[in-house]
Amino acid sequence: MTTLNPKSKLLLVEDDKSVSQTLRTILSEEGYEVSIAESIAKARELIQREYFHGVLLDLWLPDGNGLDFIKELREQLPLSPIIVITAHGKTEHVVRSIKEGAYDFLEKPFSMERLLLTLKKALEFSFGEEEGEEMVGNSRAVMAVKELIRKVAKSELSVLILGESGVGKELVARQIHRLSGRKRFVDLNCANLSDELFEAELFGYEKGAFTSAHSRKEGKLELAHEGTLFLDEIGDLSPKAQAKLLRVLETKQFSRLGGNQVITSNFRLISASNKDLKAMVEEGSFREDLYHRIAGVVIEVPPLRERKEDIPLLVEFFLKKYHCKKHFTEESLKLLKSHRWKGNVRELKNFVERLCILHEGEEVSKADVERFLGITYQEDLSELFEEKDLRTAKQKFEKLFIQKKLREYNGDVKKVAEVIGIDLSNLYRKIKLYGIEI
Known part of the structure; x- marks a missing residue:
């Protein structure tokens, strides 16, 4: 199960100060960061500024009914579970709160053990149930990607996943596939593939189709029938390969190399690229009609x-x-x-x-x-050039320089003073001034 952040942020919407302070104290001791809103207006203000991983919502508030606020919370915090708490619970309230999208309903007085257990389960459910098959993280950027994944998973739309190398584009593709209910996940990395190899991999081939074709081989399209075909680094395809792929996407039909049998495959296409495909379309290196075929929905995975x-x-x-x-x-x-x-x-x-x-x-x-x-200190030095004040930049450089020399000579202050040519007392004064740890 995906590990939860010990500093998950909770929003407690409760107008009773004694109740809210007690809950905040206990939840803080459990490792949660709790913000309190005594009204719907205050809660609305907070969720515009911050992201909360869970909400504890009282029903009876000075400026409205919490039941009417659930829908708005679901829109603003789509992946964050809402636990309703109230001292005046009725069956119709329970039914409506769950129908509106609340995770659970707790009637006061409730035990803290029950609240903590309910909260733990709710957050675990929200953050994903299968380790390694969903993006790890609960930042606003990641939560937005997760919500988009869940929205598009059950559809038939093609999905284009964009992002730098190493951000987890294939992880997103596999999560979409897992939630789609399709049979199998078939992947093909298009980077550094010749046109001939791409066609052989995509369409498959019959025995004797070319010199090394000693037996029939099913292609990725055939294997992906009733499943998902994931084309990684699709931006690396040549114009010829793009044209071949476009034809298949339009008809969902193809033939193996060296064969005449027309094969139909019901696959769902997910593509990924670390390139700016729109810019490639504008410069003419990527087909515009193919782009529109593969980009039914575009998911941009944020860099770390x-x-x-x-x-x-x-x-x-x-x-x-x-x-x-x-x-x-x-x-x-x-x-x-x-x-x-x-x-x-x-x-x-x-x-x-x-x-x-x-x-x-x-x-x-x-x-x-x-x-x-x-x-190295290349990254730190780049920040110096962003400084407008020369004195501040010089001080920052001096601190970095002394830190580097101290590491170089294993913390031998006397040796460093000798090497860089200043008095030992002067070096100690600078170490203290800059708060450098030895």
Whole structure:
């Protein structure tokens, strides 16, 4: 089961201050971050500014009925479970709240054990039930992608998944397939495929169709009948291959290479690319008619740098995946969040796997993270050029320079002072001024 973030954010809509403060205290002790709204208007204001992973909603509020607010909550927070709490529960209220989209209904007074168990199950249900088959994360960006996945899964629309390498485009494709109920998932990576190899893989071939065709082979289209065909890196297809694919998408019919039998395949197409296909259409390197065929719905998967709040959750997920008992310090997690992650989630996964194999001890410090990431200072230096004030930029550079030299000489302050040519007392003063850890 997907691991939950210990800092899941909850919105408590409750006008009774004694009840709201008691609930916040208990829920905070359980690791939740709780915001309180004493009215519907205040709740509406909060959900415009923040994303909440779950909502506890009282029915009787000073400016309206909570039942009437459920629909609005579902629209604003589509994946966040709503648990209704009230001291005046009636059967019709229970029925209507569930019908409007609430996850559960608890009548006051209820035990905290029951509330905590209900909340835990609701969040687990919301975040996904099968480990490894859904994007890990509960940031607003990831929740938006998850909601779109659930909306399009049961349809017959073709889906185009866009995003940088390593963001998890295939994971999104597999999740759509899993929720669609189709029979099988058949994938083909189009990168670096010659036209001949693409056709052989897509259509299959008869024995003797070409020199190395020693037996009949079913193609991906045939195998994907009643299932999902996933074409990864579709932007790499040549104009000739694009034309062949377009013809199949229009008719859903084809023949194996070297054969005359017309085969019909009922497949659902999902494509992915790390390229800007619209720009390719404009420059003429990708067919516009093919683009419209494959892009019934477009899902853009955000890069890791745009959902940095998911990094601790992803680290925890990968640690459990590799059965690795490591503990990251706050400083080390802070450094992971500041890293650019050009390889996105794939790079983070490889980092955690490498650390699990090679790192001695259970605690992972900031220095350990730097060592395993092989951090240079190119990224930090790039930030200096964004500074408008020369004095501030010089101070930042001086701090980075001293930190680098201290690591280079294993924290030997006296040696560093000698190497960089300043008095030892002056170096100690700068270390204190910049808050540098030795």
